[in-house]
Amino acid sequence: MMDQTQNEINHQNEMKQILETALLVSHEPLSLHQLGKIFEPEIDNDGLRTLLEEIKADWSERGIELVQVASGWRFQARSEYQRYINRLSPEKPPKYSRAVLETLAIIAYRQPATRGDIEDIRGVAVSPNILKTLEGRGWIDVIGHRDVPGRPGLYATTKQFLDDLNLRSLQDLPSLDQFVVNEQMLLTEAMMPAVEQINEEETETPSEEADAGTAA
Amino acid sequence: MMDQTQNEINHQNEMKQILETALLVSHEPLSLHQLGKIFEPEIDNDGLRTLLEEIKADWSERGIELVQVASGWRFQARSEYQRYINRLSPEKPPKYSRAVLETLAIIAYRQPATRGDIEDIRGVAVSPNILKTLEGRGWIDVIGHRDVPGRPGLYATTKQFLDDLNLRSLQDLPSLDQFVVNEQMLLTEAMMPAVEQINEEETETPSEEADAGTAA
Amino acid sequence: MSAVLEETPHIARIYGEPLLQMPQDLYIPPDAMEVILDAFEGPLDLLLYLIRKHNLDILDIPMADLTRQYIGYVDLLRTSQLELAAEYLVMAAMLTEIKSRMLLPRPPKLEEGPEEDPRAELVRRLLEYEQMKYAAHKLDELPHVGRDITLVQVFLERVTEERLPQVHVGDLQAAWETIVARAKNQRHHRISRQELSVREHMTRVLRMLDHGRFVEFIELFNPDAGVPELVVTFLAILELAKERLIEVTQQAVYAPIYVKRLESEDDGPDTE
Numbered sequence: 001m002m003d004q005t006q007n008e009i010n011h012q013n014e015m016k017q018i019l020e021t022a023l024l025v026s027h028e029p030l031s032l033h034q035l036g037k038i039f040e041p042e043i044d045n046d047g048l049r050t051l052l053e054e055i056k057a058d059w060s061e062r063g064i065e066l067v068q069v070a071s072g073w074r075f076q077a078r079s080e081y082q083r084y085i086n087r088l089s090p091e092k093p094p095k096y097s098r099a100v101l102e103t104l105a106i107i108a109y110r111q112p113a114t115r116g117d118i119e120d121i122r123g124v125a126v127s128p129n130i131l132k133t134l135e136g137r138g139w140i141d142v143i144g145h146r147d148v149p150g151r152p153g154l155y156a157t158t159k160q161f162l163d164d165l166n167l168r169s170l171q172d173l174p175s176l177d178q179f180v181v182n183e184q185m186l187l188t189e190a191m192m193p194a195v196e197q198i199n200e201e202e203t204e205t206p207s208e209e210a211d212a213g214t215a216a
Numbered sequence: 217m218m219d220q221t222q223n224e225i226n227h228q229n230e231m232k233q234i235l236e237t238a239l240l241v242s243h244e245p246l247s248l249h250q251l252g253k254i255f256e257p258e259i260d261n262d263g264l265r266t267l268l269e270e271i272k273a274d275w276s277e278r279g280i281e282l283v284q285v286a287s288g289w290r291f292q293a294r295s296e297y298q299r300y301i302n303r304l305s306p307e308k309p310p311k312y313s314r315a316v317l318e319t320l321a322i323i324a325y326r327q328p329a330t331r332g333d334i335e336d337i338r339g340v341a342v343s344p345n346i347l348k349t350l351e352g353r354g355w356i357d358v359i360g361h362r363d364v365p366g367r368p369g370l371y372a373t374t375k376q377f378l379d380d381l382n383l384r385s386l387q388d389l390p391s392l393d394q395f396v397v398n399e400q401m402l403l404t405e406a407m408m409p410a411v412e413q414i415n416e417e418e419t420e421t422p423s424e425e426a427d428a429g430t431a432a
Numbered sequence: 433m434s435a436v437l438e439e440t441p442h443i444a445r446i447y448g449e450p451l452l453q454m455p456q457d458l459y460i461p462p463d464a465m466e467v468i469l470d471a472f473e474g475p476l477d478l479l480l481y482l483i484r485k486h487n488l489d490i491l492d493i494p495m496a497d498l499t500r501q502y503i504g505y506v507d508l509l510r511t512s513q514l515e516l517a518a519e520y521l522v523m524a525a526m527l528t529e530i531k532s533r534m535l536l537p538r539p540p541k542l543e544e545g546p547e548e549d550p551r552a553e554l555v556r557r558l559l560e561y562e563q564m565k566y567a568a569h570k571l572d573e574l575p576h577v578g579r580d581i582t583l584v585q586v587f588l589e590r591v592t593e594e595r596l597p598q599v600h601v602g603d604l605q606a607a608w609e610t611i612v613a614r615a616k617n618q619r620h621h622r623i624s625r626q627e628l629s630v631r632e633h634m635t636r637v638l639r640m641l642d643h644g645r646f647v648e649f650i651e652l653f654n655p656d657a658g659v660p661e662l663v664v665t666f667l668a669i670l671e672l673a674k675e676r677l678i679e680v681t682q683q684a685v686y687a688p689i690y691v692k693r694l695e696s697e698d699d700g701p702d703t704e
Contacts, residue, residue: 021279021297022304024240025588030304038300063237064584075584079575081237084254085582088238088246093579098473098568105567121564123557124474124519164577174570176563241582280586292587301588312597314607320599321607325628327635328677338611353596359638363676363694370677372635381601386632390605391625392612 012051015039019048020055029072029163070162070169096133103130107140108161108173112154114146131155139164231255232267232274239271245288312349319346323356324377324389328370330362347371355380475523476561478505483558490558493551495534499527530554626664633668634677641678641693649680649689
């Protein structure tokens with residue numbers, strides 16, 4: 001009787017170890033469907049969820065965490081450790097222009113949207129490069145065509161977009177209800193990006209030094 | 217006094233955690249030089265080695281292991297876990313090219329055969345790589361030489377070939393007596409694969425409809 | 433006038449010199465135009481900037497002021513970067529039209545429905561665009577993989593288990609049939625089960641005769657195998673002789689018959 005319980009615990013631990021290993025080596029988030037196929041016989045989703053929650057708890061005090069995003073589960077570094085990681089690869093990731101970000105926002109919040117819809121809202125022509133940038137990143141794709149002359153493509157965001165922004169679904173996108181309240185913030189941060197950027201460049205170095213100071 | 221020791225242990229653990237995280241997220245092995253730069257002030261190599269050995273020990277019972285390779289340290293999955301991971305992305309089994317299969321067929325049915333014999337039957341030159349592939353697989357070998365200029369090797373199939381194809385003897389190979397009868401079949405299937413595909417496409421729909429008819 | 437501008441040390445650089453303050457009268461040196469306008473994403477963006485900068489109520493825009501300021505910018509824009517001006521000019525025309533409609537004496541109020549404010553459509557567009565700007569800002573604030581999030585990916589050695597291609601008997605048959613069909617000399621290459629068994633024994637006999645060894649003829653036969661196999665073995669030896677792969681010798685009548693491979697003495701398979 002004792003032995004059987006012990007065996008069961010060992011079996012659970014082994015399954016956890018296998019799941020953990022699979023998640024650590026995978027390039028992409030793994031869905032419950034994919035994870036279930038690792039075992040023979042396959043495990044049902046409830047069993048998997050229990051194990052995944054346990055793994056998540058096991059890692060709760062560590063430098064990486066198990067998170068659930070749109071297309072499944074993945075390990076990622078905790079944000080507190082990002083600054084150490086950044087020291088390993090000093091090159092900064094490219095920043096998206098305001099045009100790209102606004103186009104992305106319109107597609108994310110108003111999807112599906114045609115290029116014409118985007119142009120109506122932004123009041124300027126949308127260069128094909130902007131859409132190509134977003135498609136190239138795998139964040140948007142054409143999911144159909146509107147039945148009007150020219151049959152323009154309808155853009156929508158992808159699962160990859162949600163994954164890359166650490167979201168589980170479109171419902172997790174920031175709510176826009178509060179935007180009028182934040183007018184003052186908009187004026188300083190979003191409305192005047194040129195000003196903002198110049199300030200940023202100037203203040204960045206000292207703030208990094210401050211970080212380093214606390215770390216040491 | 218106690219507190220100071222405790223602090224030191226905490227500090228060591230934190231450094232281990234940072235190193236572990238950096239190694240888990242890195243796509244390439246990290247050298248001691250790179251790892252040292254994560255910390256401010258930098259840690260010397262002896263200190264790093266001690267921490268890395270401790271991390272290695274921490275992971276000794278897990279699905280991934282910390283190893284030292286030429287360019288530094290990296291985490292990698294233990295080979296015992298490979299089979300589970302393989303189930304995640306079932307790669308399509310590789311296929312031999314037509315040239316390899318035809319060469320094998322000629323050796324199987326016409327053995328012993330020289331490379332010249334194979335070329336005569338196939339009507340094209342046989343690249344040495346094809347024969348090497350089949351020899352490397354242990355399916356053919358040279359069992360003698362024909363007594364003609366150049367003394368070409370005589371190829372025959374091996375016992376391993378029979379084992380791997382689940383045959384008890386060459387006689388279990390499909391007899392080709394029926395071949396002439398099947399000429400018409402050959403014409404459509406082997407000679408004209410394009411035609412065959414078109415036919416398939418054409419016949420698929422009606423047969424599906426028929427199925428649906430019986431099902432309904 | 434604007435808290436933002438006062439707090440900001442400078443808003444742009446012109447030839448390396450900081451532009452310390454946005455001119456009160458909105459006069460901007462033409463050289464600075466490029467810098468300033470690069471900061472705007474279009475006429476709606478510029479309008480919003482003017483509205484927010486002057487703390488105007490977006491729901492009750494003083495059209496005269498806004499139009500004058502906007503056209504001031506656009507005029508400057510036209511002198512420096514004409515090709516950028518089209519969208520801005522369309523907006524200028526629209527603002528002027530709204531302004532003039534508001535100046536006109538209002539027609540006697542109709543019974544049905546509230547009077548439509550000529551600014552309504554502009555306000556709707558401004559609010560919608562502003563909301564999307566806010567959305568863009570919020571999206572940019574979210575952590576991004578590659579920028580703020582680093583994914584874990586542990587090395588996996590995939591070469592440890594090389595998968596070899598699987599071949600089935602049917603593949604061989606198909607391959608053979610393809611060759612024969614292509615060669616169009618089927619009759620010559622027709623292969624029967626009996627021929628296969630002969631070929632199998634040809635290989636067996638050749639393997640027995642390794643390295644030019646003489647083997648006695650009868651050693652090549654397996655007496656326990658039964659008559660059919662003895663016959664097939666005999667056929668195999670004949671076929672090997674016919675294909676000049678072996679040599680069958682007998683020193684004298686009734687002397688033992690010896691079989692050897694037809695190749696030089698010092699030759700081995702590894703010379704190839």
